């Protein structure tokens with residue numbers, strides 16, 4: 105059996121005296137859609153930042169396809185095939201949709217770009233960017249500056265930039281935040297389409313989205329995983345209901 109896409113072993117993170125992540129153990133299999141949920145301040149973004157290399161663990165390990173990547177820089181982890189989006193959109197508002205996706209491609213290819221470019225040329229880069237723009241349904245907006253797009257289109261563009269380099273592990277941080285019901289449905293369909301066959305790790309407050317998308321859900325409370333199971337099992341969990349004061353999951 106192949107190693108999990110991501111494995112966390114006794115992972116800890118402290119900021120000063122505050123222990124924010126407390127001995128987290130978690131395995132995310134290749135091709136799994138894994139959601140991390142939990143109340144505000146539970147440590148979800150911190151966990152994301154530990155996996156992507158933005159934060160260095162205080163203790164424990166992050167393994168990617170069996171390789172210990174703890175302490176590696178975000179760009180090193182990215183080049184190994186992990187790409188993430190951010191809670192607050194990080195697109196370039198003054199650049200066009202095309203230029204944004206092209207930038208995402210260049211960034212994820214890094215030093216490999218000069219070699220790739222030598223073989224494939226500029227035309228291939230343009231074609232690849234256009235292919236991604238089509239995947240995220242923004243072809244009619246290709247030459248529009250990103251700042252002029254509707255909010256949901258900006259979030260779709262961000263997903264496009266995240267998947268641009270062909271990473272096989274995609275991490276999305278609250279991709280549906282601030283969206284209407286119909287916009288959320290479109291983004292969920294898009295996420296499903298562009299992450300087909302990939303490993304997806306998602307943090308999202310919208311429980312409808314989580315139960316719709318996830319194969320497995322981990323529930324983080326005060327930096328500890330109190331449950332990690334199928335959506336059905338998590339929905340039925342007493343500990344999870346208590347953590348959510350018996351409301352949110354019931355309503356999902």
Ligand SMILES: Nc1ncnc2c1ncn2[C@@H]1O[C@H](COP(=O)(O)OP(=O)(O)OP(=O)(O)O)[C@@H](O)[C@H]1O
Nearest residue numbers: 119120122124142143144145146147148149150151
């Ligand atoms: N760089 C940092 N320095 C100090 N404290 C931090 C830092 N980053 C996060 N924290 C603290 O860690 C705790 C968890 O924050 P985090 O953003 O990971 O939670 P979260 O579950 O993602 O919350 P939310 O759902 O509101 O986004 C918070 O108390 C936060 O103040």
